[in-house]
Amino acid sequence: MAGHPRFTLNRASPVPLYFQVAEQFEKAIIDGTIAPGERIDNEIALAKELGLSRPTMRQALQVLVDKGMLVRKRGVGTQVVHGKIRRSVELTSLFDDLSAAGQKPQTTVIAVGKVPADEDVARELQLKIGADVWSLERLRYVGKEPLALMHNYIPVDVVDLDAVDLSETGLYAYLRQSGVLMRVARQRIGARRAAPAEASLLHEKRGAPLLTMQRTAYDNAGRAVEYGRHAYRPDLYAFELTLVDR
Amino acid sequence: MAGHPRFTLNRASPVPLYFQVAEQFEKAIIDGTIAPGERIDNEIALAKELGLSRPTMRQALQVLVDKGMLVRKRGVGTQVVHGKIRRSVELTSLFDDLSAAGQKPQTTVIAVGKVPADEDVARELQLKIGADVWSLERLRYVGKEPLALMHNYIPVDVVDLDAVDLSETGLYAYLRQSGVLMRVARQRIGARRAAPAEASLLHEKRGAPLLTMQRTAYDNAGRAVEYGRHAYRPDLYAFELTLVDR
DNA sequence: GTCAACCATTTGTCCTGACATATTGACGTC
DNA sequence: GACGTCAATATGTCAGGACAAATGGTTGAC
Numbered sequence: 001m002a003g004h005p006r007f008t009l010n011r012a013s014p015v016p017l018y019f020q021v022a023e024q025f026e027k028a029i030i031d032g033t034i035a036p037g038e039r040i041d042n043e044i045a046l047a048k049e050l051g052l053s054r055p056t057m058r059q060a061l062q063v064l065v066d067k068g069m070l071v072r073k074r075g076v077g078t079q080v081v082h083g084k085i086r087r088s089v090e091l092t093s094l095f096d097d098l099s100a101a102g103q104k105p106q107t108t109v110i111a112v113g114k115v116p117a118d119e120d121v122a123r124e125l126q127l128k129i130g131a132d133v134w135s136l137e138r139l140r141y142v143g144k145e146p147l148a149l150m151h152n153y154i155p156v157d158v159v160d161l162d163a164v165d166l167s168e169t170g171l172y173a174y175l176r177q178s179g180v181l182m183r184v185a186r187q188r189i190g191a192r193r194a195a196p197a198e199a200s201l202l203h204e205k206r207g208a209p210l211l212t213m214q215r216t217a218y219d220n221a222g223r224a225v226e227y228g229r230h231a232y233r234p235d236l237y238a239f240e241l242t243l244v245d246r
Numbered sequence: 247m248a249g250h251p252r253f254t255l256n257r258a259s260p261v262p263l264y265f266q267v268a269e270q271f272e273k274a275i276i277d278g279t280i281a282p283g284e285r286i287d288n289e290i291a292l293a294k295e296l297g298l299s300r301p302t303m304r305q306a307l308q309v310l311v312d313k314g315m316l317v318r319k320r321g322v323g324t325q326v327v328h329g330k331i332r333r334s335v336e337l338t339s340l341f342d343d344l345s346a347a348g349q350k351p352q353t354t355v356i357a358v359g360k361v362p363a364d365e366d367v368a369r370e371l372q373l374k375i376g377a378d379v380w381s382l383e384r385l386r387y388v389g390k391e392p393l394a395l396m397h398n399y400i401p402v403d404v405v406d407l408d409a410v411d412l413s414e415t416g417l418y419a420y421l422r423q424s425g426v427l428m429r430v431a432r433q434r435i436g437a438r439r440a441a442p443a444e445a446s447l448l449h450e451k452r453g454a455p456l457l458t459m460q461r462t463a464y465d466n467a468g469r470a471v472e473y474g475r476h477a478y479r480p481d482l483y484a485f486e487l488t489l490v491d492r
Numbered sequence: 493g494t495c496a497a498c499c500a501t502t503t504g505t506c507c508t509g510a511c512a513t514a515t516t517g518a519c520g521t522c
Numbered sequence: 523g524a525c526g527t528c529a530a531t532a533t534g535t536c537a538g539g540a541c542a543a544a545t546g547g548t549t550g551a552c
Contacts, residue, residue: 037468043502068429074503076502080468081466186487191455211435220319222317239435242431298507320532322514324532
């Protein structure tokens with residue numbers, strides 16, 4: 001029987017049991033306490049040892065299977081795949097990404113104000129052409145190098161952008177803080193040549209390749225709450241994601 | 247009480263009940279039988295109507311929640327978010343994507359053979375530098391336009407590439423067919439200038455921007471089975487993905 | 493010695509039942 | 523009329539049990 005670390009459960013905690021188990025399992029996998037390729041105990045034994053029911057234990061393991069850290073094979077068992085899985089692309093922003101990486105992103109607000117929606121913006125935000133939307137244009141630095149040119153559009157009834165200093169806070173953090181809950185987003189990642197103005201802002205040469213990302217985020221009710229068109233310097237940034245086949 | 251379509255269940259089928267329900271729900275959402283924003287019946291009522299237990303009904307709904315088509319709110323109910331969610335990025339290849347879109351991808355094999363692994367390839371495939379690997383270089387067309395230049399590396403003990411005609415079959419389809427099961431992959435999407443040789447093959451101008459994707463795929467045991475470096479024409483291709491916050 | 497049949501193991505699916513917790517709206521008090 | 527309280531409702535979590543199906547090794551027949 002394969003060994004595994006002792007987990008501690010707190011039944012008084014509001015944190016669900018399956019989540020407590022998943023958290024500790026994930027930690028054990030990341031720090032190598034459970035080696036990659038190792039087969040862990042079967043569900044029933046694990047459940048018994050922790051004093052849980054099998055469904056709860058399964059739910060805990062499922063969390064890690066979804067993250068691509070565990071693989072289950074019927075009739076065989078459950079194995080650890082990897083120690084260092086990067087988290088898959090989540091509903092976060094560049095600001096969050098950089099903060100998590102220990103860097104201190106700096107932002108310059110180029111322009112902010114209400115503008116009439118063009119055809120593109122109106123379609124994505126489910127508004128009529130010409131309707132007022134917030135337009136926010138920012139330049140993000142990492143160190144002293146410009147990294148990304150970001151242009152966001154937000155319906156005027158979602159938040160008030162006049163009242164906030166967006167050079168210190170990330171837009172997504174501000175939206176969450178304002179009670180805007182984003183649940184689903186569609187992203188489109190592509191590439192194109194830099195326009196002259198862009199190249200200048202990003203300290204790139206004319207016609208340099210840029211990595212582009214368009215994102216439309218929706219809230220609980222399916223209402224579009226944010227549409228962004230962003231351009232990144234490809235020598236400084238790339239999108240990484242982990243895919244799991246289920 | 248919100249109406250919803252009649253579903254048919256086949257208990258004799260090997261397809262799990264929860265999956266049958268999820269499939270039919272998804273179809274109903276996509277074709278608009280259930281309108282976006284509509285609140286569907288509660289889990290207990292749905293389960294009762296279909297003669298299922300609540301856990302099974304929950305499992306069915308969870309599939310669609312994971313896909314971003316449904317949103318659950320405790321104390322409130324379950325709502326339809328979107329009709330036209332694109333599937334999130336999956337463990338498929340460009341060939342699969344195009345086939346699914348009704349297009350007929352054509353492929354030209356530029357070169358195939360065994361080569362010694364360079365530093366990059368060796369690191370990604372967990373091999374020693376200089377070890378033999380399959381190298382496969384292909385050019386993919388959509389219609390008469392070149393779309394992508396694909397360079398794949400595969401450890402020699404995974405499959406035999408000599409025996410197959412890869413101008414007719416997708417590489418991933420061939421791998422699956424050969425019993426290679428890919429479960430997890432890491433992707434990195436970026437952009438760069440086209441090298442002269444690339445530009446020529448892709449019918450692009452010198453120095454044109456290209457969208458690049460590197461992918462390393464792992465099998466059940468965590469063994470790296472494929473590493474690919476690909477370049478796409480950004481005017482013809484982009485990566486689309488749907489993110490769901492959970 | 494080879495191959496097929498069998499069996500133990502393990503995950504997959506499905507069931508019933510119970511209580512917890514968040515949300516909303518109605519009710520009642522001040 | 524405004525505000526707090528309470529109940530109804532729906533999802534979230536958890537338990538315990540049962541059978542099905544896939545896998546891999548073992549046993550047995552030839």
